[in-house]
Amino acid sequence: MTADKHLQSWQERFEMAEAMQPLLGKLYRNQGVEVVLYGKPLLNASTIEIIKSHRLVRRHVGDKLRLRESFPFVEALSKLAVKQCKVDIGKLAINYWREHSDASQVEAYMSQALASAIDHDDNQQARDVVLYGFGRIGRLLARLLIERTGVSNKLCLRAIVLRGGRKGDLEKRASLLRRDSVHGPFNGSVEVDEENNAIIANGTYIQVIYANSPDEIDYTKYGINDALVVDNTGIWKDEAGLGLHLKSNGATKVLLTAPAKGAIKNIVYGVNENDILDEDTIVSAASCTTNAITPVLKAVNDKYGIVNGHVETIHSYTNDQNLIDNYHSADRRGRSAPLNMVITETGAAKAVSKALPVLEGKLTGNAIRVPTPNVSMAIISLNLNGETNKQDMNEYLRNVALCSELQNQVDFTESTEIVSSDLVGSRYAGVVDSQATIAEGNRTILYVWYDNEFGYSCQVVGVMQKMLGLHYQSLPVA
Known part of the structure; x- marks a missing residue:
């Protein structure tokens, strides 16, 4: 009997996720509405991916979100004349169910929460x-x-x-x-x-x-x-x-x-994209590492203040290195990338100040290329103005990832089993590994994973949109 109950529950979730998919697709293609669930994109997501994204909600906020609880919000959204925005139905649903016992008021609640995007005059040209x-x-x-x-x-x-x-x-x-x-x-x-x-x-x-x-x-x-x-x-x-x-x-x-040379602006989307002016014709999206660490550094500096620090990047090998030992103009990079850890230099730490001038002269950095094809890690060691501990630092960064202006750049994991290959395809600039956080007094060490290919490419798309004057609301407002 117990086995039958679990199977029935799975089938119900599977059918509900299947029913969501055409609604999610039409919302994007016809109205420009991208639906996410606590930051996880549902556009083009498989049935299993939709189910898994719901399971992650409990880890983030402590409350379980069932598909039968989120489906009414997708359904209501499909009936509203909402245009050109990103809507987090996870946050909307959790907030709603904390105050309501049935779905009778979902449409009215959604109309109020998404009012700024309803009948939005979309005059943005392709x-x-x-x-x-x-x-x-x-x-x-x-x-x-x-x-x-x-x-x-x-x-x-x-x-x-x-x-x-x-x-x-x-x-x-x-x-x-x-x-x-x-x-x-x-x-x-x-x-x-x-x-x-x-x-x-x-x-x-x-x-x-x-x-x-x-x-x-x-x-x-x-x-x-x-x-x-x-x-x-x-x-x-x-x-x-x-x-x-x-x-x-x-x-x-x-x-x-x-990274660009000279006076060209180096932009980290989510941090300094407002520095882009209409008259700017050449812009840089900086490097993958700069994009990974700058949002986290901004968050930490905003709360605690950073005196100084060091960033060590454990970076997957790149096309610039050799498969086997051969000549290379740079030190050590001529040695076989799949067979060696290679100490090299990085300008990412210094480049942070181009996006976040308050950290000018406060950071040093180095890099180690390692024999993996993708996903890297930044180990950020900081001396702070204020005091903290592991619990407080992690709680703060969890909130940054869930409900701040940096929620599209910073992700947060509490997994004790996560490894680099688990982060392939991450759309975030960086993912804080909370289990590895060290914090005591005015010192902290943070471990930040990042997909140096895909996560960075997502950041580049954000800069593209800003350069072309394309703006999308994120709702509900953090």
């Missing part, structure tokens, strides 16, 4: 995006942009620019989009149009352009205008080099997916 380069970050950005395809989508991937163009190149590029050894298969279909040099992914027509220099392309020939060019090659990092993109017809703004 904008063209070009990916210059199609390596690790370029392909993940493509995945992120394609998953948002729909009539309400404002970031339109129009083209990819590559060097080369040899026979068979197009099919190989498409194959790398279809399959990824770290992030798994592409969620959908990818076709190749050899005649027109294009890739069609989930109905998105992506022109493939071959060029040897940024300034030799006329994007308007392909119907691309006023475009944001996202340079993920890492070849050009200063204003002179990146400025070559702006000499191309149809390109008006450039975003670099690496």
Whole structure:
């Protein structure tokens, strides 16, 4: 009898999650509403992923959230004229059920909580995006942009620019989009149009352009205008080099997916994106490590004040290293990446001050490249102005992750079993490992995981939206 009860409960949850999926899809495609559950995206989530995301709620807030309790909120949301926003139905549902015993007032509650997004006058125009380069970050950005395809989508991937163009190149590029050894298969279909040099992914027509220099392309020939060019090659990092993109017809703004040199603004989304002005034509999204540590450092500094500190990055190996021992211009990086831990330098700690000037001169940093293909960790050792302990520090950072302006950047885990591969695909800039936190008096050591590929790419998308003047409300307000 007990076994039958558990199976019946599972089937009920499974059916409820299945019923949610078409509503979630229509909300995004038709209204531009992205539904999350305590920060976990439900857009394109599988049935099992929806069930698992509900189970995590109890870990966050102590209260259980059943699918039958959240489903009325998805249903009510689908009936409201809400547009262009991110809605956390987990937070809405938990708040509601703490004060109500039935679902009779859900629609009225939702109407009030989401009033600012109902009948929102959406005058934001769709904008063209070009990916210059199609390596690790370029392909993940493509995945992120394609998953948002729909009539309400404002970031339109129009083209990819590559060097080369040899026979068979197009099919190989498409194959790398279809399959990824770290992030798994592409969620959908990818076709190749050899005649027109294009890739069609989930109905998105992506022109493939071959060029040897940024300034030799006329994007308007392909119907691309006023475009944001996202340079993920890492070849050009200063204003002179990146400025070559702006000499191309149809390109008006450039975003670099690496730390920039000179006076170019280094932006960590969630921290200093408001530094981007309409007249800024070249912006950097900083590095994956800078994105991972800056939101956490901001949170800690806001509450305790940081006197000084050191950041040690345990970083997965990258394309810049060698598979086997061979010549490399940098110290130690010529040694085999899959076989060695390699001490190297990082500018991430110093770069924090470009996004968070209050920490200028307060941080040092170093890095160790390790034999894993993805997911890294930052060990942040800090001397504080105020005193704390492990419990207080963790409680504060849990609240930062759940209900602050940094909730989309900072995640928090209490798992005693989590390892790096568990964080592949994390959409957060950084994930605080609370079990490893050390805090006593005015000293603390924090361990922050980050998917240095996918999590960083999510941050880049945020900077893209800001550069193009695209704004999405997050509701309920933290």
